[in-house]
Amino acid sequence: MAKETQFVEQIADIEKDFPQWYTDVVIKTKLVDYGPVKGTMVIRPYGYAIWENIQKELDARFKKEGVENAYFPLLIPMSFFTKEAEHVEGFAPEVAVVTVAGGEKLAEPLAIRPTSETIIGTMCSKWIQSYRDLPLKINQWCNVMRWEKTTRPFLRTSEFLWQEGHTVHTTAEEAEASTMTMLGVYKEFAENCLAIPVITGRKTEKERFAGAVATYGMEAMMHDGKSLQAGTSHYLGQNFASAFEIKFLDKDGALKTAYTSSWGVSTRLIGAIIMTHGDSRGLVLPPVVAPVQCVIVPIAARKGGVLEACAKLKGELEAAGIRVVLDDSDNSPGWKFNEWEMKGVPVRIELGPRDIEAGKMLCARRDTLEKEEYPLDSAVSAVEGLLARVQKDMLEAARARRDSRIVYAENMDEILRGVETGNFVKAGWCGCRECEDKVKEVAAATARVYAEGETAEKCAVCGKKAEHVIIFARAY
């Protein structure tokens, strides 16, 4: 029997020690390394490739919505930053500030962007004069910095990569519609590309983005039943447009203040993928964003013809646009199986003398660990079909898992019991801040989003008339 290595032992039982399992997997699979500055991460090539695939998929969707990419500066003058009162108040504690440059103290300190509403607002006010300039829809891919107290790779880091979209409109209705459209784009993307089922909805006042009129979020359930906010879309009303004087001359000749929205997803999505699909063997990556979709492991590679057959197969798959790697290193096959499983590669092909003789290949899928034989002469269609099935089955499995862990609560005890056992808890809520705070205090759970289209008789906390049904959960 083969000796288990240290690494496999270290990937803890996922049910028992989920956060530790998560950190081990992220580091050991070489997605990231810790950066020299506390709370930062160095994203290694394998991890960055996932991000590139996410970017590619999102960019295609943004383009369909008429959104163009642009870039704005990293440093924001403090005076810009302080124009919107609630915004600066909300972000002040976590902003890093540059006070010295070129060896001299700066006359005005520069904030390292925690988000770019202020600088984009400033620029938009210069660009927009007429209703003909609207709507304006821009997106930027960039890094932002928020000086967090505790951090975890991908889920919460001091510096992270994201995209932030910003739109400017002539009317409130149009800006609100844009907010909802982008939320829908995120949901479709999360489910079809990342195989992560999400619940979208409006957030409570308490959870609202600083400076927004309304914040909408998408919430994903992790393996341990905790929620992760995987993306947000904000309707900003005229809050930023007023502060930054984004005005336009309308058809009727009147000078009007515009309405804006903003929306973003971050490298946290990579954390969401890991925590949604991963198992005790390591990563399980959805084929659409997997850096390597298929790995070929030669068996008895030194025997005549094996490596040649593997190379030929690789060429065919590559030509079909499949991201494929031939592992011709001199590690043992068993080692390679574990290594690539750990890295979450969706499909593995084992090809040895016996298969070549029989004109077959053995395919193993990462999500179910099932192995099946396929004829070599139709390898491309077999792998394409397998990748599509893995993608679909991963979403369905995650959805079934999540749906089985959504419960209803009538009172505080049930809320507590629900979140303690790793569930999303739907409960009636009167709408007051006191009840929301009490849930946090007693159950250590927060209001994630309103459950759209659901009603309840009374508030599960105070028993007064319920205004909404809300989803409570413990969150990352």
Added chain:
RNA sequence: UGAGGCAUAGCGCAGUUUGGUAGCGCGCUUGGUUAGGGACCAAGAGGUCGUGGGUUCAAGUCCCGUUGCCUCAACCA
């Protein structure tokens, strides 16, 4: 900032109680044998024990200071 813990080879750790030549596993290097679920044999390389001071003939070990990191609470995509 409140509380607890850790710091010894690239990684994970033992050694500290009772001071006496710096250890183990994995990984790495070289050569050989292997190959359908983390192979085996042999030979190697690699550490001023986080850091500053003190006690002692002698400190990884005892004493004082200091720094960094981790977990929990508070803050958050």
